[in-house]
Amino acid sequence: MESGDNSSTAELMSRYVSLELGYGVPKDGWRICLAHEFKEKRKPFQAKDVSLSNIVEHIGLGVRYLKWWYKKTQIEKKAPFIDMFRAIPLRQIYGAPLGGIGGGTITRGWRGEFCRWQLNPGMYHYKTVIANQFTVCLRRGGQTVYQQVLSVERPPTLQGWNWGYCGEYAFYHALYPRAWTVYPLPGQNVTLTCRQVSPVIPHDYQDSSLPVAVFVWDIENKNDYPLDVSIMLTMVNGSGHKDDKSGGHWNEPFHLEKAGESVSGVLLHHCTTVNPYTLCMAAREQSDREISHQTAFSPKGTCGVLWGDLIADGRLDSPTGSSPPTQKGEKVAAALAVGCPVPAQGHNDLEFSLAWDMPNITFGSREREHVRRYTRFFGTKADAAPSLSHHALTHYRLWERSIEEWQRPILQDSSLPSWYKSALFNELYFVVDGGTVWTELPEDSDVSGGLRSEDGGLPAQPAIIKEYGRFAYLEGQEYRMYNTYDVHFYASFALIMLWPKLALSLQYDIAGSVVSCDLTERLHLMSGRNSPVKVKNVVPHDIGDPDDEPWQRVNAYLIHDTADWKDLNLKFVLQVYRDFHLTQDTQYLQDMWPICQAVMESEMKFDTDGDGLIENSGYADQTYDGWTATGPSAYCGGLWLASVCVMCKMARLVNNEAAFQRFRDILDRGSAAFDKLLWNGQYYNYDSSGQDLSNSVMSDQCAGQWFLRASGLGDGQFQAFPKEKICSALKSVFDLNVMSFAGGQMGAVNGMRPEGVPDHSSVQSDEVWIGVVYGLAAIMIHEGMLEEGLRTAEGCYRTVWERLGMAFQTPEAYCEKGIYRSLAYMRPLSIWAMQLALDTSQPRDQAPKTTTTPTDQAPQTTTTIQTATEGEPGQKESQDQGHIP
Ligand SMILES: CC(C)CCC[C@@H](C)[C@H]1CC[C@H]2[C@@H]3CC=C4C[C@@H](O[C@@H]5O[C@H](CO)[C@@H](O)[C@H](O)[C@H]5O)CC[C@]4(C)[C@H]3CC[C@]12C
Numbered sequence: 005m006e007s008g009d010n011s012s013t014a015e016l017m018s019r020y021v022s023l024e025l026g027y028g029v030p031k032d033g034w035r036i037c038l039a040h041e042f043k044e045k046r047k048p049f050q051a052k053d054v055s056l057s058n059i060v061e062h063i064g065l066g067v068r069y070l071k072w073w074y075k076k077t078q079i080e081k082k083a084p085f086i087d088m089f090r091a092i093p094l095r096q097i098y099g100a101p102l103g104g105i106g107g108g109t110i111t112r113g114w115r116g117e118f119c120r121w122q123l124n125p126g127m128y129h130y131k132t133v134i135a136n137q138f139t140v141c142l143r144r145g146g147q148t149v150y151q152q153v154l155s156v157e158r159p160p161t162l163q164g165w166n167w168g169y170c171g172e173y174a175f176y177h178a179l180y181p182r183a184w185t186v187y188p189l190p191g192q193n194v195t196l197t198c199r200q201v202s203p204v205i206p207h208d209y210q211d212s213s214l215p216v217a218v219f220v221w222d223i224e225n226k227n228d229y230p231l232d233v234s235i236m237l238t239m240v241n242g243s244g245h246k247d248d249k250s251g252g253h254w255n256e257p258f259h260l261e262k263a264g265e266s267v268s269g270v271l272l273h274h275c276t277t278v279n280p281y282t283l284c285m286a287a288r289e290q291s292d293r294e295i296s297h298q299t300a301f302s303p304k305g306t307c308g309v310l311w312g313d314l315i316a317d318g319r320l321d322s323p324t325g326s327s328p329p330t331q332k333g334e335k336v337a338a339a340l341a342v343g344c345p346v347p348a349q350g351h352n353d354l355e356f357s358l359a360w361d362m363p364n365i366t367f368g369s370r371e372r373e374h375v376r377r378y379t380r381f382f383g384t385k386a387d388a389a390p391s392l393s394h395h396a397l398t399h400y401r402l403w404e405r406s407i408e409e410w411q412r413p414i415l416q417d418s419s420l421p422s423w424y425k426s427a428l429f430n431e432l433y434f435v436v437d438g439g440t441v442w443t444e445l446p447e448d449s450d451v452s453g454g455l456r457s458e459d460g461g462l463p464a465q466p467a468i469i470k471e472y473g474r475f476a477y478l479e480g481q482e483y484r485m486y487n488t489y490d491v492h493f494y495a496s497f498a499l500i501m502l503w504p505k506l507a508l509s510l511q512y513d514i515a516g517s518v519v520s521c522d523l524t525e526r527l528h529l530m531s532g533r534n535s536p537v538k539v540k541n542v543v544p545h546d547i548g549d550p551d552d553e554p555w556q557r558v559n560a561y562l563i564h565d566t567a568d569w570k571d572l573n574l575k576f577v578l579q580v581y582r583d584f585h586l587t588q589d590t591q592y593l594q595d596m597w598p599i600c601q602a603v604m605e606s607e608m609k610f611d612t613d614g615d616g617l618i619e620n621s622g623y624a625d626q627t628y629d630g631w632t633a634t635g636p637s638a639y640c641g642g643l644w645l646a647s648v649c650v651m652c653k654m655a656r657l658v659n660n661e662a663a664f665q666r667f668r669d670i671l672d673r674g675s676a677a678f679d680k681l682l683w684n685g686q687y688y689n690y691d692s693s694g695q696d697l698s699n700s701v702m703s704d705q706c707a708g709q710w711f712l713r714a715s716g717l718g719d720g721q722f723q724a725f726p727k728e729k730i731c732s733a734l735k736s737v738f739d740l741n742v743m744s745f746a747g748g749q750m751g752a753v754n755g756m757r758p759e760g761v762p763d764h765s766s767v768q769s770d771e772v773w774i775g776v777v778y779g780l781a782a783i784m785i786h787e788g789m790l791e792e793g794l795r796t797a798e799g800c801y802r803t804v805w806e807r808l809g810m811a812f813q814t815p816e817a818y819c820e821k822g823i824y825r826s827l828a829y830m831r832p833l834s835i836w837a838m839q840l841a842l843d844t845s846q847p848r849d850q851a852p853k854t855t856t857t858p859t860d861q862a863p864q865t866t867t868t869i870q871t872a873t874e875g876e877p878g879q880k881e882s883q884d885q886g887h888i889p
Pocket residue numbers: 051054058059062063065066067069086088479483488490491561563626627628629630767816
């Protein structure tokens with residue numbers, strides 16, 4: 005296996021002309037020269053990309069969607085949860101987002117721009133605010149010798165500033181949740197390294213919730229004379245939205261001293277009627293640092309006055325007091341400068357923080373007010389920006405230590421390739437930048453669906469949600485539904501391994517929704533039929549649209565009636581047991597067991613012929629919602645058998661012998677039917693319809709086995725599939741879907757014909773789903789096919805991050821040529837399943853121990869996974885065998 009392989013990084017860095025490597029920049033990560041241009045420019049999937057036969061098949065949906073879209077956008081004046089007519093065009097600009105989990109995000113581009121905003125929960129606004137910049141000022145002997153905006157842009161506005169930093173001199177390096185930009189200053193013998201740190205810390209449920217980030221500027225002076233160096237941060241009050249001009253915004257300087265540490269800066273009060281917030285830039289006071297500010301300036305025209313102010317003496321001179329509120333139509337900005345001396349041939353550094361305090365939020369319906377998680381530590385009064393900044397500036401070194409301890413075992417593992425290390429950490433951006441919200445559970449809310457624990461239901465306020473809050477993230481920035489469950493199945497590995505309490509909290513919410521119903525009838529666009537929004541005892545598709553009232557109104561998705569989807573209930577059962585296996589939380593298992601029984605009972609109706617195996621219903625009734633399955637299928641049938649298998653396991657754990665016997669019998673009969681109806685000697689057929697394409701090779705055919713393995717099952721007593729058949733199926737997928745597709749360089753196509761041509765029969769069978777590919781790679785690793793697994797996943801990483809310029813916006817899908825679908829998508833978080841597979845399948849003394857503890861009671865940084873596989877008794881295994889009282 006290659007280690008430290010950077011062949012394609014070489015392409016991304018080919019225009020870099022300097023030899024400088026910056027200060028403290030790690031070896032592994034995603035690295036790109038600021039002058040790089042991606043050659044390939046892909047387009048979003050549109051109706052015109054649909055083949056004639058698929059147009060004919062989807063004509064009804066197309067017409068119904070158009071009517072629905074018109075009503076939504078033109079009459080209700082709302083944004084559709086999926087806007088098929090206004091896909092986000094590809095901008096190959098994004099870098100690591102700023103901020104912790106669930107407090108809103110501001111994404112910076114890899115060239116330093118502030119360009120993607122999610123301050124209103126779940127709602128994205130893509131706009132580069134050009135006045136938001138860092139500027140450097142170098143002074144020698146009391147004279148300014150160099151002043152430069154650290155941006156390669158040359159905008160038509162702000163002409164009084166010195167733009168156009170030469171991109172060939174600088175590079176960006178992301179290893180999320182940190183990122184570095186290295187700027188050698190041409191002709192100055194000075195190199196600046198900006199390190200961006202966000203508090204995204206596994207097993208930490210406090211600082212990880214904070215809406216803050218820190219920028220540490222390291223200044224290296226290679227001259228044999230000293231310099232005075234100032235860095236200025238300019239920020240507009242707002243996000244480039246039309247609200248910025250709505251009037252009433254105002255700024256004020258602040259100073260806060262606490263526990264012997266002082267910070268000062270500027271507060272930018274953004275006084276909108278909906279979700280007002282305060283943005284705050286600050287710096288820590290130290291003896292040889294000079295902090296100065298400009299409370300307010302107008303970010304239009306040349307802005308030469310501000311520029312001249314800094315150039316004069318390396319500091320800013322502001323009028324005292326706060327600025328008057330803006331007039332309608334007017335924008336305001338503020339600036340903060342920090343300066344320090346840098347000795348000859350020496351170093352110094354400057355620290356800035358950026359915080360945004362929006363403690364109370366409403367979603368699109370404006371029906372309820374929610375409070376964000378961080379208010380537990382910083383209050384709900386909307387006055388927390390100074391203390392958030394103080395906390396960030398005095399704690400970021402601790403955060404970094406925790407991040408380093410967590411990442412170190414993986415980064416130092418020389419058996420792992422460099423691209424994988426980048427993929428693993430950088431894909432994690434979506435936990436934060438997935439429109440994520442993390443709120444407190446309101447005192448009056450009842451997640452039990454009305455059936456109280458004393459009646460055998462869930463607690464109204466489950467302890468996990470009470471203590472750790474409520475968590476939701478979008479299916480994708482373009483597919484605006486929270487916690488889309490069929491997709492979360494893949495992505496959930498990141499949460500359960502890194503923030504297991506959030507994973508369990510989400511499960512309690514889903515469980516609550518299972519026992520609830522909303523019998524309002526509505527039109528489902530694919531079938532054209534009316535049916536209820538949500539019926540009882542089935543898992544919802546999603547927990548709602550942030551532009552409506554999530555948790556309150558679930559199932560924003562109305563393409564299909566998902567009450568009849570075959571995968572959702574099974575994915576709940578599989579996650580429950582995997583989560584229990586990884587956390588050993590017996591209360592969780594006890595609470596979820598009746599819900600698992602209920603959803604399995606609902607699922608039984610899909611076994612219409614009583615052979616122990618469920619059947620698909622002849623439409624796209626599962627996560628591949630554009631790919632029809634008829635009769636027993638490899639995907640849903642496999643998930644079913646795996647679920648029945650874990651029901652056996654859980655029945656044993658809860659000491660329910662009758663349930664064990666029942667599920668054991670189903671497993672025996674179902675396995676035989678699965679084998680008979682789907683096994684073709686080499687792999688499991690896509691479905692058993694007997695139609696022309698039913699023997700397509702599906703890359704995801706072993707998803708059930710994947711979850712069994714991730715749960716320490718799949719062998720011995722709790723086995724659902726013969727090992728040799730799984731291995732043969734994976735080999736077929738590798739040979740056909742991976743190696744016979746796009747020269748083996750783009751991951752695995754969803755569906756492949758046995759003769760080696762992609763299955764073009766549906767709009768999704770010839771797509772590559774990046775999250776599915778990472779999951780497939782995980783199964784391969786579990787089954788001992790490490791080389792193949794890495795090779796498979798590498799194709800996706802290199803395609804997305806190095807070829808297509810989709811860093812920090814990994815899409816759901818791409819085709820071999822030309823198009824992609826749904827940018828910034830949840831599913832690719834499944835890369836963490838690869839890490840789980842590596843952790844559990846490597847010899848124990850060499851395994852990088854990186855994931856979760858069984859109890860996870862206290863915030864931790866580095867952790868150890870303690871799992872054992874079935875038939876390989878260990879301490880954990882003996883725990884699993886024990887009954888739960
Ligand atoms: C008459 C016209 C000229 C032709 C119109 C054809 C189109 C109406 C359809 C062709 C392709 C369809 C889309 C394919 C994929 C979709 C994704 C889906 O949402 C989520 O997708 C995930 C899979 O990627 C799934 O796992 C999640 O659970 C879903 O939430 C929503 C539908 C659609 C956009 C689909 C809609 C119709 C077409 C554009």
